[in-house]
Amino acid sequence: xxxxxxxxxxxxxxxxxxxxxxxxxxxxxxxxxxxxxxxxxxxxxxxxxxxxxxxxxxxxxxxxxxxxxxxxxxxxxxxxxxxxxxxxxxxxxxxxxxxxxxxxxxxxxxxxxxxxxxxxxxxxxxxxxxxxxxxxxxxxxxxxxxxxxxxxxxxxxxxxxxxxxxxxxxxxxxxxxxxxxxxxxxxxxxxxxxxxxxxxxxxxxxxxxxx
Amino acid sequence: xxxxxxxxxxxxxxxxxxxxxxxxxxxxxxxxxxxxxxxxxxxxxxxxxxxxxxxxxxxxxxxxxxxxxxxxxxxxxxxxxxxxxxxxxxxxxxxxxxxxxxxxxxxxxxxxxxxxxxxxxxxxxxxxxxxxxxxxxxxxxxxxxxxxxxxxxxxxxxxxxxxxxxxxxxxxxxxxxxxxxxxxxxxxxxxxxxxxxxxxxxxxxxxxxxxxxxxxxxxxxxxxxxxxxxxxxxxxxxxxxxxxxxxxxxxx
Amino acid sequence: xxxxxxxxxxxxxxxxxxxxxxxxxxxxxxxxxxxxxxxxxxxxxxxxxxxxxxxxxxxxxxxxxxxxxxxxxxxxxxxxxxxxxxxxxxxxxxxxxxxxxxxxxxxxxxxxxxxxxxxxxxxxxxxxxxxxxxxxxxxxxxxxxxxxxxxxxxxxxxxxxxxxxxxxxxxxxxxxxxxxxxxxxxxxxxxxxxxxxxxxxxxxxxxxxxxxxxxxxxxxxxxxxxxxxxxxxxxxxxxxxxxxxxxxxxxxxxxxxxxxxxxxxxxxxxxxxxxxxxxxxxxxxxxxxxxxxxxxxxxxxxxxxxxxxxxxxxxxxxxxxxxxxxxxxxxxxxxxxxxxxxxxxxxxxxxxxxxxxxxxxxxxxxxxxxxxxxxxxxxxxxxxxxxxxxxxxxxxxxxxxxxxxxxxx
Numbered sequence: 001x002x003x004x005x006x007x008x009x010x011x012x013x014x015x016x017x018x019x020x021x022x023x024x025x026x027x028x029x030x031x032x033x034x035x036x037x038x039x040x041x042x043x044x045x046x047x048x049x050x051x052x053x054x055x056x057x058x059x060x061x062x063x064x065x066x067x068x069x070x071x072x073x074x075x076x077x078x079x080x081x082x083x084x085x086x087x088x089x090x091x092x093x094x095x096x097x098x099x100x101x102x103x104x105x106x107x108x109x110x111x112x113x114x115x116x117x118x119x120x121x122x123x124x125x126x127x128x129x130x131x132x133x134x135x136x137x138x139x140x141x142x143x144x145x146x147x148x149x150x151x152x153x154x155x156x157x158x159x160x161x162x163x164x165x166x167x168x169x170x171x172x173x174x175x176x177x178x179x180x181x182x183x184x185x186x187x188x189x190x191x192x193x194x195x196x197x198x199x200x201x202x203x204x205x206x207x208x209x210x211x
Numbered sequence: 212x213x214x215x216x217x218x219x220x221x222x223x224x225x226x227x228x229x230x231x232x233x234x235x236x237x238x239x240x241x242x243x244x245x246x247x248x249x250x251x252x253x254x255x256x257x258x259x260x261x262x263x264x265x266x267x268x269x270x271x272x273x274x275x276x277x278x279x280x281x282x283x284x285x286x287x288x289x290x291x292x293x294x295x296x297x298x299x300x301x302x303x304x305x306x307x308x309x310x311x312x313x314x315x316x317x318x319x320x321x322x323x324x325x326x327x328x329x330x331x332x333x334x335x336x337x338x339x340x341x342x343x344x345x346x347x348x349x350x351x352x353x354x355x356x357x358x359x360x361x362x363x364x365x366x367x368x369x370x371x372x373x374x375x376x377x378x379x380x381x382x383x384x385x386x387x388x389x390x391x392x393x394x395x396x397x398x399x400x401x402x403x404x405x406x407x408x409x410x411x412x413x414x415x416x417x418x419x420x421x422x423x424x425x426x427x428x429x430x431x432x433x434x435x436x437x438x439x440x441x442x443x444x445x446x447x448x449x450x451x452x453x454x455x456x457x458x459x460x461x462x463x
Numbered sequence: 464x465x466x467x468x469x470x471x472x473x474x475x476x477x478x479x480x481x482x483x484x485x486x487x488x489x490x491x492x493x494x495x496x497x498x499x500x501x502x503x504x505x506x507x508x509x510x511x512x513x514x515x516x517x518x519x520x521x522x523x524x525x526x527x528x529x530x531x532x533x534x535x536x537x538x539x540x541x542x543x544x545x546x547x548x549x550x551x552x553x554x555x556x557x558x559x560x561x562x563x564x565x566x567x568x569x570x571x572x573x574x575x576x577x578x579x580x581x582x583x584x585x586x587x588x589x590x591x592x593x594x595x596x597x598x599x600x601x602x603x604x605x606x607x608x609x610x611x612x613x614x615x616x617x618x619x620x621x622x623x624x625x626x627x628x629x630x631x632x633x634x635x636x637x638x639x640x641x642x643x644x645x646x647x648x649x650x651x652x653x654x655x656x657x658x659x660x661x662x663x664x665x666x667x668x669x670x671x672x673x674x675x676x677x678x679x680x681x682x683x684x685x686x687x688x689x690x691x692x693x694x695x696x697x698x699x700x701x702x703x704x705x706x707x708x709x710x711x712x713x714x715x716x717x718x719x720x721x722x723x724x725x726x727x728x729x730x731x732x733x734x735x736x737x738x739x740x741x742x743x744x745x746x747x748x749x750x751x752x753x754x755x756x757x758x759x760x761x762x763x764x765x766x767x768x769x770x771x772x773x774x775x776x777x778x779x780x781x782x783x784x785x786x787x788x789x790x791x792x793x794x795x796x797x798x799x800x801x802x803x804x805x806x807x808x809x810x811x812x813x814x815x816x817x818x819x820x821x822x823x824x825x826x827x828x829x830x831x832x833x834x835x836x837x838x839x840x841x842x843x844x845x846x847x848x849x850x851x852x853x854x855x856x857x858x859x860x861x862x863x864x865x866x867x868x869x870x871x872x
Contacts, residue, residue, distance in 0.1 A: 010331075014281045014307030015288075022285075047304065048332040081332070093329075118432065120334040120378045122409045124214050124256055124462035147214070147462040149256075149287055151309070151334045151378075170213075193287045193309060195251070225805075232748045235755045235766045236741055237803040267764055268811055343757055358759035358766065385757075390748065 001206055003027045004039035006066070006082075008056040010048045016079070019192035023203045031060045036069055041209035046081025050090040050106065050154070053081050054098065063099060070101060075209045076184050077138065080152060083179060083186030087156050102181045104158040111171035120153040121170050127177045127189065129166035138185050138204040139165060139178060146197045148177070148189035155188060214460045215426055216433035217450060218289075219250040219440055220413060222263040223273060229263055230441050232389030234341065234357030237263070240441045247280050250440060253447045256462055257287040259312065259381070259435055265293025266315060266355035274306040281307030291339050291381075292356075300327055304335070312339035312381055315354040318361050318368075321375055328376035337411075338377035340365060342398055343385045350398060357385045365398075366405055373406045380406065381435060384414040391417030391438050394425040403430035411435050419445055419453035426459050468862075471848035472785065473504025478851065478863040481516040484796035485809045485865045488516075489786040489851070496637045501628045501694040522800040531737050538735035542575050545655040552580040552607075554655045557644040559583050559771050560597035563659035563740065565747035567732050568606050571657060573750075580651065584643040585612035586772035587622065587636065588827060592756050593771025599752030606751075609647065613639060613713035617706060622774070623832040624693025630785055630846040632832070633778040635692045635714070642716045645727055649717050654726045660738055661731040687715050739801050740768065761821040762790035764812050776821030777828050784843055787851040787861055789817035810866040818861070 003025045005016050013029055020027040020043075028035065036042055044066070046053060057063050070076055078086050085098045090106035098106070109121055126145040134140055150168070155175040158164055168177035168188070179186040185205065191198035221243055222229050228241040247258050258280070262273050273290050280288060290303050291312025300311050317324050317338060328336045341357050342350040342365045350365035369380060382402060384395035394415045403410055412425055413435035422434050439445050451461045470476045472491075479488045491505040509517040547553040554571055556579045558564020564581065571577040581600070586593060601608050621635035644656040688698040692714065700706045732738075744767040747753035755766040762779055769775055769790075779790035795809035804812075829839060844859075853862050853870045863869040 014278060014305065015285065015309070018281045018283075018307070019285055022282075047309065047335055049329065052330060052332075118407050118409050120409070122334065122379055123216060123432070151287070153334065153378075190287070190309075192285055195286055199285055232745060233755045233766070236744055237798075238741065238745060264808070267815075268808060353758070355759070358764070360758050 001025045001041075001209060002039045003041045003043065003206070003209070004036045005029045006036070006042065006044045006062060007031045008053070008060050008062055010046065010053055010056055010081075013045055015190075015192040016043060016045050019199060019202050020206070023199060023206055025206055031062055031065075033061075033065045033068075036065055037072065039069075039074070041075045041077070041205060042066075042069055043205075044076070044078040044082035044085065046079055046083070046085065048081055050081065050084060050092040050098070051094070051096045053085055054096055057085070057099075066099060067101070070184060073183050075205060077205055078184070078186040079192070080188060080190055083188055084152075084154060084156050086179070086184060086186050087158070090154060092154050101184055102156075102158060102163060102179060102186070103160060104156055104163075106154050106156050109153055109155050109170065109175060110173050120151060122151045123170075124148065124194075125150050125168050125170060125177075125189075127166040127168055129164075129178070133165065136208070137165060137180055138187075138191075138201050138208065140204050140207075142197065142200060142204075148187075148191070148194040148198065150177075150189045152188060156186065213432065214462055215431075215454060216256040216411075217422075217447065217454075217461065218257040218259055218411060218433055218435040219247070219255045220259045220261065220435040220437040221246055221441075222261045222437065223276060223292075224263045225272075228441060230389065230438055231263070233385055234383075234388055236389075243276055244279050244283075246441065247284050250447065251284045251286055254451065254463075255286065255447050257289065257433075258284065259289040259291065260308075261312070262290075262292025263356065266358065269293075274302060277303065277306040277308050289337055289381075291337070297327055297330060300331055300335070304331065310335050310337050310379070312337040314339040314341060317372065317375075317377075318352060318354050318363065321371060324372060324375040324377050328378065333376045333378035336377050337379045337381050338369075338372040339381045339383070340368060340372075341383050341385055342395075344395070344398075348397065348401060353385060357388075366401060369402050369406050373408050377408060379409045379411060381411040381413055383435075387415030388413070389438060390415055391444070393417060393421040394434075396425055396428045399425065399429035399431050409433065413437075417444070419450045422450055423453055423457040423459065426454070427457065468850040469848070470850040471846070472502075474786070474848060474850070475507060476850055478787065479510060479514065480863075480865045481510065481519055481796070482514040483519040483806065484516065484799040485792055485806060485813055486516050486518065486796040487786070487788055487792075487863075487865070490516075490788055491786065496634050496641070500691060518796070519800055525737055529737075534735045538732075539575070541655075541730065541735075542571075542577055546576065547578055550578065552578050552651055552653050554579045554657050555644050555648045555651070555653050556581045556657050557584065557640070557647075558659070559586060559593065560600040560751075560753075561593075561769065561771055562743040562747045562753060562767055565596070565600050565604060565751040565753055566743040567657060567659040568600070569604050569746070569750050570736075571732075572606065579606065579657075580647070580653065581606050581608045582643050582647045583608060583610045584636070584640045585610055586774070587618070587831065588773040588824075590771055590773055592754060596751075596753050596771065599754070603752030604747075604750060611643060611647075611713070614710060617700075617710045619831060619833070620700075621692040621695075623834070624695050626693075626777075626781075626832055626834075627842050628694030630781045630842065631778075632774060632781060636774075638690075638692065638714050642714065645717050645722055645729060648727050649722065649725060654728060656727065656729040658729070658731050659733060659743075660740075661733040687711070690714065740797055741801060741803055744768075760790070761823060762819045763794045763816050764791060765794045768794055773824040773827045774831065776824060780821060780843075781846075783818065784846050784852075785848065787863070789813075789819075791816040791819075792865075814864060814866045814868060817864075 007029045084106045086101045087104045124147040165178040167174040177188045191201040227239040287309045289310040290308040295316045341353040345351045352361045352363040409432040411433040412431045416436045490508040556568040625634040626632040756770045783789035862871040
């Protein structure tokens with residue numbers, strides 16, 4: 001089970017490496033085209049600003065490589081910023097184009113109740129969804145309303161609601177916390193930082209890669 | 212309603228966890244990796260590692276510690292103490308930290324917060340503030356692990372750091388820190404009125420109800436606790452249960 | 464061959480640093496202060512053949528060579544002998560309310576069931592934090608106290624003389640501080656006096672450590688008129704016509720024989736309990752309302768040690784000038800011995816803070832001793848021993864430092 005974590009100089013890579021390692025994967029940090037294409041699963045991590053992230057991906061020629069990998073049909077997972085970059089564009093620090101692998105845009109987290117609820121959204125929060133849709137996805141077997149760790153100010157808004165696997169409520173607003181389109185997954189939360197439940201999600205991703 | 216986060220604050224000197232009072236004293240209380248793992252297994256939401264002597268020795272040396280912690284501890288890790296350059300931040304994140312806490316450098320060079328948050332994202336940048344009571348409802352910002360008064364007013368400074376791009380504030384009361392006499396609720400009440408980024412309260416927790424009193428009495432988002440855990444005064448479960456009993460939501 | 468540099472005060476010509484802590488071989492031992500004369504030779508801390516100072520040797524003893532349970536038994540036996548059954552005071556604890564005396568008095572009362580009377584020989588000029596801690600000692604710590612303040616007129620003149628003649632402004636203070644315990648014991652009819660630390664912790668000869676009773680000569684004198692204060696004898700002060708023997712009441716030690724006959728004993732708690740100054744800090748915060756200095760103390764990195772007297776920083780400045788040893792060296796050496804910091808860390812701290820000039824109370828000090836800045840520096844520079852200091856283009860620098868960054872290293 002070979003998992004490649006995309007190396008583009010950003011992202012909390014060590015935790016992701018440890019998490020996959022903990023679950024028994026042969027994991028490597030790379031931006032090499034061959035290594036990525038040969039992997040059974042690829043993860044795009046993300047901590048940082050959208051603009052900076054996209055610039056780094058371009059710098060390493062990763063935009064094409066990621067698209068090439070996605071075309072193989074093998075599983076791909078974007079985490080936090082990694083999920084946001086899957087979409088068409090973001091309004092963080094001005095408009096920036098994303099990978100456009102899933103239709104939708106990234107906006108600042110809309111808040112109805114500004115006084116009590118702050119930005120960035122830094123908190124453990126519940127992911128909720130239609131659990132009937134969860135088998136054979138990374139959320140298989142996860143208890144509905146499990147607490148996951150979020151830290152972000154921006155959220156993705158998929159154009160097609162069918163791509164939304166879970167939502168999370170913050171400040172009276174429900175945003176998309178897990179997204180799935182074919183072989184592409186995105187988690188707005190950090191599974192590698194969400195304790196044992198998060199490790200289960202990582203395990204699920206690996207099981208999908210096995211098939 | 213938001214969930215309150217309960218963080219373990221682990222002050223480190225070389226290979227030991229130390230616990231002082233008023234940010235003074237180097238009493239050894241355990242092994243950092245062992246304590247971090249214990250707290251993770253017992254339901255803590257996040258860990259903060261602070262290099263307790265980075266200010267003394269003009270260095271920062273927690274990379275090894277963070278790397279080892281990340282192998283077993285899968286919750287957010289913040290590292291602080293001696294973060295002075297963007298290279299320091301990059302190295303901390305590369306070792307596995309999710310966030311960095313910055314105090315002294317930000318006071319000396321406020322633009323550092325802006326530069327760092329532009330590169331790494333503001334959610335990565337925690338502004339660590341040490342507050343000392345100097346008058347009625349008036350606190351002064353200290354640096355260098357509670358050693359040097361800066362002349363800055365805490366309320367003014369928290370407003371600045373938010374504007375500069377910090378994602379969170381960790382606010383430590385020097386007067387209450389290590390005393391186990393409860394939090395300086397008045398401090399947090401005043402600060403929370405003036406910012407809209409999350410606030411982590413640090414300093415003074417001695418028993419479970421201190422946390423409930425703080426959260427009911429001010430608008431903080433998280434608490435960082437140390438003595439109560441390191442001296443095994445109470446358990447994480449009991450602290451969380453006490454919060455739940457007071458209608459405060461936490462991660463179970 | 465380089466000519467040998469002159470060493471003042473009979474100090475060892477070669478400057479060496481302990482291999483374990485950071486103290487140098489120039490550190491003087493405690494002396495009988497009221498016999499201090501100008502220009503006299505100092506006895507210094509001993510270094511053994513492995514280059515280790517006697518304080519570190521004693522520390523090793525403390526760790527492994529002493530059965531502390533036995534010492535605790537001895538302490539209980541001692542206290543049993545003196546404990547009053549009728550509610551009267553049964554032990555005098557001298558101190559200023561700093562961490563050490565706070566610990567000593569509190570533990571004697573609340574753990575060992577004694578009835579202490581704390582007595583304070585007043586600092587020259589209380590700092591705000593010092594005064595607060597002193598008050599907390601009473602109000603939160605639950606102890607009784609007598610604060611004894613000698614007349615400022617004579618005390619200041621003595622301090623001034625001590626500064627100019629001996630570069631030891633604290634000399635008169637120390638005389639009074641040593642006396643007050645036994646003197647109060649005599650006045651109140653109490654037989655036991657308990658100090659905190661033993662000076663051997665800091666490098667006095669080890670033999671003193673095995674004897675818990677303080678050297679009687681430290682505080683009792685035979686002929687009062689010969690007593691020296693700031694290098695000037697009592698007789699000389701009186702001969703000026705400005706003072707009479709009345710004014711010397713606070714400084715006259717009780718008669719040795721009288722004390723012996725009254726059964727007065729002076730002990731160190733540090734002989735009976737394993738002493739750790741930093742643990743005294745923790746204890747006093749938790750039990751007597753002690754607060755550390757709000758900010759870093761000048762000349763060092765610490766916040767909890769010796770913070771009650773505005774003149775205190777000038778004591779350390781003068782040890783720096785005379786012996787090349789500043790406040791940071793004392794603090795760091797102690798913390799190395801007690802396993803709080805490593806020698807490497809200590810060296811770094813000494814390099815960073817030892818020579819820091821104590822600005823905050825400089826004006827207070829000059830006003831106290833009635834000196835101008837010019838007079839101050841003239842006296843300071845007169846006392847720089849050539850074997851310790853070198854003048855490099857008008858700036859004074861240490862020839863040797865523990866991190867080997869001195870001009871001659």
